[in-house]
Amino acid sequence: MKKVIERSMIVPNMHLLVIEAPEIASKVRPGQFVIVRGGDESERIPLSIADYDAEKGTISIVFMEVGASTAVLARLNAGDAVATCVGPLGNATSIDTFGDVLLVGGCYGIGSLYPVAKELKAKGNKVSVVLEARSSYLIYWLNKYVPLVEKVYTITRDGSLGQKGHISRLPDVIHGMPRKPDRIIVNGCTYLMAHTSEVTKDLDIPVVVNLNPIMIDGTGMCGVCRVTVAGQMKFACVDGPEFDGHDIDWKEFLARRKAYVTEEALFFRRSDAHAHNEGKCAWHE
Amino acid sequence: MNEEKTQEKTSKIDLNRRDMPRQSPEMRRNNFDEVALGYTEELARLEASRCLQCKKPRCVTGCPVEIDIPGFIGCITKGDFKGGIKKLKEKNCLPAVSGRVCPQESQCESKCILGNKKAEIAIGRLERFLADWEAAQGKVDLPPRAKPTGKKVAVVGSGPAGLTVAGDLILLGHEVTIFEALHKAGGVLVYGIPEFRLPKAIVQREVDYLKALGVKVFTDFVVGKTRSIDEILEEFDAVFVGTGAGLPWFMNIPGENLNGVYSANEYLTRMNLMKGYMYPKSTTPVKKHVKVAVVGGGNVAMDSARTALRMGAAESHIVYRRSHAELPARAEEAENAEEEGVIFDLLTLPLAYIGDENGWVKEIECIQMELGEPDASGRRTPVEKKGSNFRMQTDAVVCAIGNSPNPLVPATTPGLDTTKRGTLVADPETGKTTRDRVWAGGDIVTGAATVILAMGAGRKAARAIHEFLTTGKQ
Numbered sequence: 016m017k018k019v020i021e022r023s024m025i026v027p028n029m030h031l032l033v034i035e036a037p038e039i040a041s042k043v044r045p046g047q048f049v050i051v052r053g054g055d056e057s058e059r060i061p062l063s064i065a066d067y068d069a070e071k072g073t074i075s076i077v078f079m080e081v082g083a084s085t086a087v088l089a090r091l092n093a094g095d096a097v098a099t100c101v102g103p104l105g106n107a108t109s110i111d112t113f114g115d116v117l118l119v120g121g122c123y124g125i126g127s128l129y130p131v132a133k134e135l136k137a138k139g140n141k142v143s144v145v146l147e148a149r150s151s152y153l154i155y156w157l158n159k160y161v162p163l164v165e166k167v168y169t170i171t172r173d174g175s176l177g178q179k180g181h182i183s184r185l186p187d188v189i190h191g192m193p194r195k196p197d198r199i200i201v202n203g204c205t206y207l208m209a210h211t212s213e214v215t216k217d218l219d220i221p222v223v224v225n226l227n228p229i230m231i232d233g234t235g236m237c238g239v240c241r242v243t244v245a246g247q248m249k250f251a252c253v254d255g256p257e258f259d260g261h262d263i264d265w266k267e268f269l270a271r272r273k274a275y276v277t278e279e280a281l282f283f284r285r286s287d288a289h290a291h292n293e294g295k296c297a298w299h300e
Numbered sequence: 301m302n303e304e305k306t307q308e309k310t311s312k313i314d315l316n317r318r319d320m321p322r323q324s325p326e327m328r329r330n331n332f333d334e335v336a337l338g339y340t341e342e343l344a345r346l347e348a349s350r351c352l353q354c355k356k357p358r359c360v361t362g363c364p365v366e367i368d369i370p371g372f373i374g375c376i377t378k379g380d381f382k383g384g385i386k387k388l389k390e391k392n393c394l395p396a397v398s399g400r401v402c403p404q405e406s407q408c409e410s411k412c413i414l415g416n417k418k419a420e421i422a423i424g425r426l427e428r429f430l431a432d433w434e435a436a437q438g439k440v441d442l443p444p445r446a447k448p449t450g451k452k453v454a455v456v457g458s459g460p461a462g463l464t465v466a467g468d469l470i471l472l473g474h475e476v477t478i479f480e481a482l483h484k485a486g487g488v489l490v491y492g493i494p495e496f497r498l499p500k501a502i503v504q505r506e507v508d509y510l511k512a513l514g515v516k517v518f519t520d521f522v523v524g525k526t527r528s529i530d531e532i533l534e535e536f537d538a539v540f541v542g543t544g545a546g547l548p549w550f551m552n553i554p555g556e557n558l559n560g561v562y563s564a565n566e567y568l569t570r571m572n573l574m575k576g577y578m579y580p581k582s583t584t585p586v587k588k589h590v591k592v593a594v595v596g597g598g599n600v601a602m603d604s605a606r607t608a609l610r611m612g613a614a615e616s617h618i619v620y621r622r623s624h625a626e627l628p629a630r631a632e633e634a635e636n637a638e639e640e641g642v643i644f645d646l647l648t649l650p651l652a653y654i655g656d657e658n659g660w661v662k663e664i665e666c667i668q669m670e671l672g673e674p675d676a677s678g679r680r681t682p683v684e685k686k687g688s689n690f691r692m693q694t695d696a697v698v699c700a701i702g703n704s705p706n707p708l709v710p711a712t713t714p715g716l717d718t719t720k721r722g723t724l725v726a727d728p729e730t731g732k733t734t735r736d737r738v739w740a741g742g743d744i745v746t747g748a749a750t751v752i753l754a755m756g757a758g759r760k761a762a763r764a765i766h767e768f769l770t771t772g773k774q
Contacts, residue, residue: 038526052483058574058584059483083583099483101520231569231584234481234522234708236491236546238563241556248550248557253707267557270659274559278585 017100020073022091025155028080029123030089031065037072039064039102045130046108046202046225046257049074050233052099053087060084061230061252063202064103065126074100077126077155082279104233105256108200108225110134114141117196118164119185119211121147124203125156127225131200132163141165143196145188147207151176166192182210189218196220201260205272212260222260226251228271242268315419318347325639329609332495332577335636336400341379344429348376350414351421358411359423364756367391369408369423376426385430389443392427393467394460394755396435396502399428401493402752403630435502440509446473451769454479454536456523456709459487460751461542461742463506464758465765470513472766477516477536479523484573487544489751491573492565494603496610497633500572524708529716529738538737538765541724542758545703545743551595555653556699560587560661564600564700571607589696591615593664595650596700597627602634604698605642616642617694621649621669621682647671647682651689653697664692705744713738723747731761732774739765 021033039049048061066075080089091097108131116135120128125146135142145168148154154176160167168188169177178184189195199222201211208224215222228240233252240251243264249255321337322328328335339347351373359369368387375384388395404410404424412420434440451474455462458480466476484490486503511517523529523543532539548563550556570576574584592608594601597620608616618637620627623646627634638644647669654663668688671680705722717725717734724733724740731739741757743749768774 038521042526056575056578056582083580083585087583099520101481101483101522102525104522104525231566231574232482232491232546234525234546235706236548237566237569238548238550239566241550243557248552250547253547264557267659270559271557275585275587278579278587281580 016096016098019091019093019095019097021093022089022095024089025077026153029153029155030078030080030085031126032076032078032088032091033073034076034097034100035072036074036100037069039100040067040072040074041069043067043074043103044107045110045134046127047103047105048233048256049076049100049102050104050230051076051088051097053084053091053097055098057087057098058084059099059231059233061104061227061233063123063127063225063227064130065123066129075126077123079122101233105252106254108134108257109223110138112138112140114197115194116140116142117189117192117199118142118144119147119182119199119201119203119207120144121182121203121207124201124207124225125154128200128202129156129159131202132160136163143168143192145170145185147171147182147203149173182207183214185211185214186218189215189220198223199260201225205265205269208260209263209265209269212263212265216261223257224260224263226256226258226263226268228256228268229274242271313352313414313417313419314346314350315414315417316350317419317422318343318425320422320425325641328496329606329640332610334499335496338432339425339429341381341433344376344426345379347422348373348426350419351377352413354413358413359408359421362408362411364407364752365391365759367408367427372430373421373423373426376430381430381433385434388427388430391759392755393464394506395427396431397460397489397498397506398752398755399424399426399431400498400502401750402427403750405631407752435505440512442509442512443471445471445513448475449473449769451475451538452477452536453765453769454532454539455542456529456532456539457481457487457542457544457742457744458485458507458517459542459544459742459754460489461544461744461754461758461761462487462540463510464755465540465542465741465762466510466515467513468759468762469765470510470515472762474766474769475516476514477518478510479521479527479532480517480519481522482573483519485517485519487542491569492600492603494568494572494607495577496606497603522708524712529709529713529735533737537769538739540731540758540761540765541709541733541738541740541744542742542754543706543709543744544754545748546706547704547722548699549702549704550699551650551701553650553652555655555661558653558655558661559659560589560695561653561697561699564594564596564604564698565703567604567698568600568607571611577611586611587696589613591617591694592696592698593617593619593645593650593692593694594698594700595619596702597622597629598700598702599629599633601698601700602629602637602642604700606637606640608696608698609640609642613696617645617692618642619645619648619650619664619666619692621647622679623647623671626679645692649682649684650697654691661694661697664694664697666690666692703743703748705747709744721747727764729760730764731757732764737768737774 576586742754
């Protein structure tokens with residue numbers, strides 16, 4: 016059991032969860048994740064760590080409410096506890112002096128790239144960020160990024176902030192930059208990472224992704240998180256989650272990511288545990 | 301004259317090995333309750349009374365932890381169950397577990413003199429009887445603990461090896477702390493072996509017993525990640541590594557990453573640890589599969605195939621490349637599986653998995669095998685029969701072909717040497733690793749083996765750690 020210090024919705028459907036976990040906070044490096052179980056009967060889900068404070072002994076997680084397990088987490092309040100929060104798991108994002116680094120974040124990845132940006136900057140890199148969302152009101156932590164990095168670019172589907180369109184417009188952003196980045200690091204939903212890898216293929220820039228597959232134990236035991244990287248079977252939990260985006264078999268990865276979509280929906284139909292689920296929830300449609 | 305005498309003696313020997321009541325196959329294939337129901341007191345005493353109480357008991361030589369087998373059986377015959385469990389626990393702190401999952405037919409029972417008449421004493425069933433009898437009394441007697449030594453031992457992993465080390469060292473007066481990566485203690489006993497073979501309440505009882513003795517248990521703590529062995533050594537006098545064989549093997553054939561292809565670890569963990577059979581009450585999702593093919597022939601394969609039936613699969617198959625005689629599973633488990641309706645596709649090797657347009661497995665490309673010359677292990681090597689390829693329809697595959705040792709501890713502990721297979725280098729007599737103050741035992745040293753061998757290794761390591769803590773010798 017670990018204590019919840021704070022839980023708040025930062026933009027619609029996107030939540031910040033601060034957990035008291037001094038052992039994890041003193042050990043974690045950017046790009047690592049924890050496995051969290053909201054309640055005693057809950058699924059174990061991997062969540063990227065968005066920030067941490069070793070002195071206060073806390074870690075922060077940004078997550079989107081998408082299914083049964085995140086619904087439990089989204090209803091926690093300060094003073095509650097999570098049944099499990101274990102980590103830090105996975106290998107940290109490689110931090111070195113690369114030169115110009117472009118971070119691409121969407122969804123929870125806007126959060127989990129923040130410590131990456133801090134560490135890269137401390138290493139003397141020139142860090143810029145592209146934040147992607149459907150609309151301006153879904154972009155968060157601008158106040159944290161603007162003072163930290165060289166420049167913050169935004170891409171919104173409806174054009175309400177920055178470049179209008181999808182992440183496939185990323186090459187336009189890159190062409191408009193004063194210097195071509197030496198490295199791109201992408202965190203966020205699978206589509207964002209897959210598309211970024213796709214549209215940067217011809218740009219001759221290394222693209223590093225932080226994979227987010229389904230996991231159970233997160234220590235190599237179950238093998239759910241296997242992914243084909245450059246033709247080889249890898250386990251994202253112990254071999255990753257950082258991989259070269261151009262080497263991933265994205266079609267396979269997307270299919271594996273969606274393995275339980277039907278069951279997730281079923282859970283919401285059957286569940287009477289959530290007050291918001293009285294015939295109004297989108298999952299009913 | 302002589303012949304007459306022998307005959308007379310033999311006729312007094314009861315050759316009727318008592319069966320243990322079990323749930324009927326029709327019933328049990330629809331529930332997760334334990335299959336074997338255990339001896340009644342009467343059956344246990346009848347079975348125990350058949351024991352010849354040999355002067356030089358061969359059964360003991362077949363036991364990896366050298367239990368005084370005639371000793372505890374003698375107690376049962378007399379109805380002294382309290383004395384029996386005491387005798388049992390002198391050598392084995394987890395009798396309820398080993399009484400259920402030990403391969404007795406290839407260990408103690410295989411040495412029993414009555415085996416010559418195919419009527420060996422049912423040692424495992426008697427062991428289980430005593431452990432269950434004690435639990436049913438409601439109050440477990442806590443053995444006396446030695447005076448506190450002030451020495452601290454960290455045990456990494458709470459499977460059979462770790463639990464044994466903890467149980468031995470706490471009684472010797474040391475402070476013991478167990479670190480477990482998952483949210484429940486018990487290791488393979490809780491995530492791997494299904495409820496119907498080893499009820500989780502039994503494992504919990506053993507863990508609670510250790511806690512009552514004073515063992516501290518930290519779950520959700522991944523040694524190698526949350527803390528390294530080096531950091532633990534700063535706080536503890538000695539460390540035992542029992543992290544098990546937790547990295548599933550795959551066959552490196554096409555289609556293994558299709559949806560619906562599981563490692564046995566995943567499949568069983570979803571069902572056991574995450575209580576998939578209670579879905580959607582427990583929220584770890586599980587798929588309803590119609591036809592499940594389990595690749596492999598060991599106990600884990602049998603567990604998976606039998607679990608599939610209980611989850612409602614219309615057909616559950618074992619796909620194994622050798623013949624029935626070579627099945628590595630316990631005879632009893634293969635028999636249970638057959639009775640429940642598991643179909644055995646023997647001498648069959650999967651070559652590739654074929655998926656549908658959504659990335660779900662729909663067929664297995666297989667080839668038939670025949671047995672050739674015996675290999676180094678003495679088993680006949682399966683050879684492909686040319687041109688015998690065929691396709692098997694299925695909507696799920698469980699790959700149960702074994703595990704390599706979990707790499708987290710070796711990878712994060714400098715100076716802890718591993719073999720080519722990834723197992724830890726350790727002295728077979730003491731479990732001492734190549735690192736100062738670090739011992740190891742169980743599957744992390746031997747590669748995937750049995751619960752009782754892990755317990756035996758834990759016992760040896762505990763002895764060596766105790767010697768180090770009291771004399772400084774290691």
